[in-house]
Every structure is written in C-alpha cells, then in structure tokens.
Amino acid sequence: MLSLRQFQQFLAVAEAMSFRRAAERLNMAQPPLTAAIRLMEEELGVKLFERTNRIDSLTVAGEVLREEAQRTIVQAERAMALTRRAGAGEIGSLRIGFVASAVRQLLPTLIAAFRESHPGVVLELEEAPTARQVAALLDDRMDIGIAALPLPPSAVQRITVQTMVRDRLVAAIPARHKLALAPDDPIALAALANEPWILFPPNEGPGLHSTILQSCAQAGFTPRVGQRAVQMETIVGLVAAGLGVALVPGLFGEAGREGVVFRDLAGAGSPIPYEVALAWRTGNNRPALEAFIRTGHRASDKR
Known part of the structure; x- marks a missing residue:
C-alpha cells in the first residue's frame, strides 16, 4: 500500500516533470527520489512516466494516479485538520x-x-x-x-x-391577595403558613424542595400544597390565576408578571438561596x- 509520503513524492515529480526540480521542492537528494518512483512503479506493476534521458510525460496510469493522489492528500489533510479541531473541542x-x-x-x-x-x-x-x-x-x-x-x-x-x-427565593402572591399589599416591603415567610401553596414535585428537584421545606420548618410551619407544577414559569402563571402562593427565584420578580406581586422574604427561615x-x-x-x-x-x- 502506498504511503502519503509516496503520493507526495509522485505528485512533486508529476508537477515539475523533472526529478531534479522535484527533489529540490521536497528538500531531498535526487537519487533517493528517483529510487522511490521506481519502487512505486514496481509495487503497482505499471509505468508512471514516459521518459528517455528526461521525463517526457505521464502514462495513462500516471494520469490516473495523479488525480487519485491529489484527492487522497486533500482528504488526508482534511482528516488531520478535523481531528485537531475535534481534539480542541471545535467540532x-x-x-x-x-x-x-x-x-x-x-x-x-x-x-x-x-x-x-x-x-x-x-x-x-x-x-x-x-x-x-x-x-x-x-x-x-x-x-x-x-x-x-x-x-x-x-x-x-x-x-x-x-x-x-446566585439568587434568592421570593414570595409570589396573587396581585389581588391581601398579602400583596406593600409590595416593596419584605414579608415574613411565616405569613404564608395558612395559604395554599403551588410547589414543584419533590422528585423533580429534591435538593431545592428539601431546602424550601427546611426553611418553612424554621418559620414554624409545613406548606399546605394545593397545586403542583414542574416549571417555575408555570408556577408563576398559576399564582397569577389566584390558585395560591409560591416561592420563585428573585429574577422573576425583577422581570415582573401581570397579576403577580413579588415580595422579598424576612424573618425566620429566610433568606432562602437559589443557585444555578x-x-x-x-x-x-x-x-x-x-x-x-x-x-x-x-x-x-x-x-
């Protein structure tokens, strides 16, 4: 099987139509290059060049090899480039x-x-x-x-x-609820004790769910869950519908939502960190x- 080095040597000779000029281009002596071409012809069992004292032309077999060698080298260079890019995480x-x-x-x-x-x-x-x-x-x-x-x-x-x-959880309260008054003032977590809660299932976010329950326990109560929803966006939507209160990341309060008032938490059990x-x-x-x-x-x- 021919190597890439042999393909490169053959193409150099085929392009220069001279062993001497091809050897100079490859930065090698002429006799080893001539020997390498003869070895290729022996391996392939064909003559690649028509030559007398100099190279006259490529044979039919030589023309075919030139086209295929060019494709092979281009593909090999592409393979090496893609491999390097994959190794660098670029593809x-x-x-x-x-x-x-x-x-x-x-x-x-x-x-x-x-x-x-x-x-x-x-x-x-x-x-x-x-x-x-x-x-x-x-x-x-x-x-x-x-x-x-x-x-x-x-x-x-x-x-x-x-x-x-690094954020914190805030209370999401229906806008018409009495607890929505004075939205700029913090609200005690314990003030939510008697409200129906909207909370995600414990198996969907066990770490955060446990943190919320521990904070509520520190405030002296266990949340009374009326509705469950997986996503925070859905939870906020259910709060807007008046189905209960919830704890959501502070960034929701910064963005705002019609029908919902967001209040910071104060007192026992707060603040409750929210990290992503x-x-x-x-x-x-x-x-x-x-x-x-x-x-x-x-x-x-x-x-």
Missing part, C-alpha cells in the same frame, strides 16, 4: 440540559458566547428539571446540565458543579464539553 456535538429559569438570562448568554467561538459544535438542547438532568448525566444521555442547586446527596460525589447564578450551576459527570473530559465549561468560566467572571 462535534454537545447535549445540554437546562432548567426553565435559566432561559431568562443565563442560557442565552452561554449559548451565544459558545456558538461564536465554536460554530462547528452542534448543540442539542433539552429543558429538564434538575433531577432528570442528574439522571441523564450519570447515564451518559447528557453532557452538561444547567441545574438548580443543591443536587441530590446521592449525586454529589459523581457530579461536578460550577455555580453560575453548570453540572457534568465527574471525569467526563470530552473536548467540546471542556470548551463549554471554559465558556461558563468566562461568563461567570463577567457577572
């Missing part, structure tokens, strides 16, 4: 999960920055609660997640996190993943 694919609250600010910023620096990487995005992301990361069905902390204790040793957003982090399976060192994590580092430094 490939990346499976990304994200909680709904990340859509407002964090996700668009990260995706835009990553696509600008790595346009060759195909991004597969999937909205999913934290618990589903953790399961997918551990099963290698997802490369990186944008998840709400804390993670379930069972995943802490197997998942690496990089905190991107990049999360990936410990030991996963895919180049595209590492490039996305670096993008996250840069975005975090700018915050």
Whole structure:
C-alpha cells in the first residue's frame, strides 16, 4: 500500500516533470527520489512516466494516479485538520440540559458566547428539571446540565458543579391577595403558613424542595400544597390565576408578571438561596464539553 509520503513524492515529480526540480521542492537528494518512483512503479506493476534521458510525460496510469493522489492528500489533510479541531473541542456535538429559569438570562448568554467561538459544535438542547438532568448525566444521555442547586446527596460525589447564578427565593402572591399589599416591603415567610401553596414535585428537584421545606420548618410551619407544577414559569402563571402562593427565584420578580406581586422574604427561615450551576459527570473530559465549561468560566467572571 502506498504511503502519503509516496503520493507526495509522485505528485512533486508529476508537477515539475523533472526529478531534479522535484527533489529540490521536497528538500531531498535526487537519487533517493528517483529510487522511490521506481519502487512505486514496481509495487503497482505499471509505468508512471514516459521518459528517455528526461521525463517526457505521464502514462495513462500516471494520469490516473495523479488525480487519485491529489484527492487522497486533500482528504488526508482534511482528516488531520478535523481531528485537531475535534481534539480542541471545535467540532462535534454537545447535549445540554437546562432548567426553565435559566432561559431568562443565563442560557442565552452561554449559548451565544459558545456558538461564536465554536460554530462547528452542534448543540442539542433539552429543558429538564434538575433531577432528570442528574439522571441523564450519570447515564451518559447528557453532557452538561444547567441545574438548580443543591443536587441530590446521592449525586454529589459523581457530579461536578460550577455555580453560575446566585439568587434568592421570593414570595409570589396573587396581585389581588391581601398579602400583596406593600409590595416593596419584605414579608415574613411565616405569613404564608395558612395559604395554599403551588410547589414543584419533590422528585423533580429534591435538593431545592428539601431546602424550601427546611426553611418553612424554621418559620414554624409545613406548606399546605394545593397545586403542583414542574416549571417555575408555570408556577408563576398559576399564582397569577389566584390558585395560591409560591416561592420563585428573585429574577422573576425583577422581570415582573401581570397579576403577580413579588415580595422579598424576612424573618425566620429566610433568606432562602437559589443557585444555578453548570453540572457534568465527574471525569467526563470530552473536548467540546471542556470548551463549554471554559465558556461558563468566562461568563461567570463577567457577572
């Protein structure tokens, strides 16, 4: 089987139509080049050049080899370039999960920055609660997640996190409710004790769900859950419909929502932190993943 080096030597001679000029181009002596061409002809069992004291022309077999050698070298150079780009995380694919609250600010910023620096990487995005992301990361069905902390204790040793957003939970109250009065003043968490709550299922975000229950316990009550919804956007919508109160990230209050008043929490059980982090399976060192994590580092430094 001919090597790339042999293809390169043959093409140099075919283009220069001179062993001497081809040898100069290849930065080698002429006798080894002449010997290399003769060896190729012996391996192939054909004559590649018509020659007397000099090269007159390519044979029919030589013309075919020139076309194929050019294609082979171009393909080999492409393969090497793509391999280097893949090793640098510049091409490939990346499976990304994200909680709904990340859509407002964090996700668009990260995706835009990553696509600008790595346009060759195909991004597969999937909205999913934290618990589903953790399961997918551990099963290698997802490369990186944008998840709400804390993670379930069972995943802490197997998942690496990089905190991107540090926020706090605020009370979301129907605008016509008596507790919506004085919206600029903090409200005691205990003031929500007798209200119907809208809360996400514990299995969808066990870490944050546990944090909320612990905070309510510190305030002296257990939430009376009237409705359950998975996504924060849905929860806020149900609050607007007057179905109950809820705790949601402060960024929802900053954006505002018709029919809902957002109040900071005060007193026992508060503040309640809300953190969003990049999360990936410990030991996963895919180049595209590492490039996305670096993008996250840069975005975090700018915050």
